[in-house]
Amino acid sequence: MIEHVWVFRRRAPWWILIAALLLLIMVQAAWPAAEASPQSVEIRDYQGEKLGSVDDFRENSIEGVQHVDPETYRLVVDGLVAQPISFALGELQSMPHTAKLVTIYCVEGWSVEALWEGIPVADLLGLAGPTAEANTLIFCAADGYTTSLSLQEVVEKGLILADRINGITLPERNGFPFQLVAEDKWGYKWIKWVTRIELSDDPAYRGFWESRGYNNKGDLSGPMFGRDEDTTPSPSGSE
Numbered sequence: 001m002i003e004h005v006w007v008f009r010r011r012a013p014w015w016i017l018i019a020a021l022l023l024l025i026m027v028q029a030a031w032p033a034a035e036a037s038p039q040s041v042e043i044r045d046y047q048g049e050k051l052g053s054v055d056d057f058r059e060n061s062i063e064g065v066q067h068v069d070p071e072t073y074r075l076v077v078d079g080l081v082a083q084p085i086s087f088a089l090g091e092l093q094s095m096p097h098t099a100k101l102v103t104i105y106c107v108e109g110w111s112v113e114a115l116w117e118g119i120p121v122a123d124l125l126g127l128a129g130p131t132a133e134a135n136t137l138i139f140c141a142a143d144g145y146t147t148s149l150s151l152q153e154v155v156e157k158g159l160i161l162a163d164r165i166n167g168i169t170l171p172e173r174n175g176f177p178f179q180l181v182a183e184d185k186w187g188y189k190w191i192k193w194v195t196r197i198e199l200s201d202d203p204a205y206r207g208f209w210e211s212r213g214y215n216n217k218g219d220l221s222g223p224m225f226g227r228d229e230d231t232t233p234s235p236s237g238s239e
Helices: 004-012 013-033 089-093 121-128 152-157
Strands: 076-078 087-088 098-105 113-118 136-141 148-149 161-165 178-183 194-200
Touching: 076 121, 087 089, 087 121, 113 121, 113 136, 121 152, 121 161, 121 194, 136 152
Parallel strands: 076 194
Antiparallel strands: 076 087, 098 113, 113 161, 136 148, 136 194, 161 178
């Protein structure tokens, strides 16, 4: 091997050796840039705000982290709509997105501020066409978790289904492919691994933790647990 290299050096023109050296330097210089791709490195500062990290979230879902196959994933919007719709992941990713700086507050006492990017829920509803009777959105997840919100509130606040956080694709642990960014709500309203949005005329519908004692509205400004008029003890193991 050493002899072959020596022969090359003796026979190759000097300019070929210089060109090879320059090419090696360019490849080495480009390598860190490839590693720093926006797809793999979190944004930790945004408009002067120090952001939390995806690693700051506690994993406390009811069935553990869900592994959703992006090839077979479908998001269904149905119930009281003019036209039920089912979206493939690629269709959703190509829709207009919006970004929001929002903090999630968990009833367990922790919080994380992050930059969320996703699809306005109102855009999806507009494609399905809610009927006049619809007043409630029931969100369903891959692990069987459910929660609900007022249709009017979702539209007026411009809530989004996020597929990116801090500039990166939403990790599985954080709800890939979609987590509801339920701003101004306690964390149990921030449903992960969303697979279905059902439009209903039942404002009293109670989701997984709501049926176990959490306040149905989930407002940060209101009580965490029970109905507005009572103080039902807290269930454990939820956001």
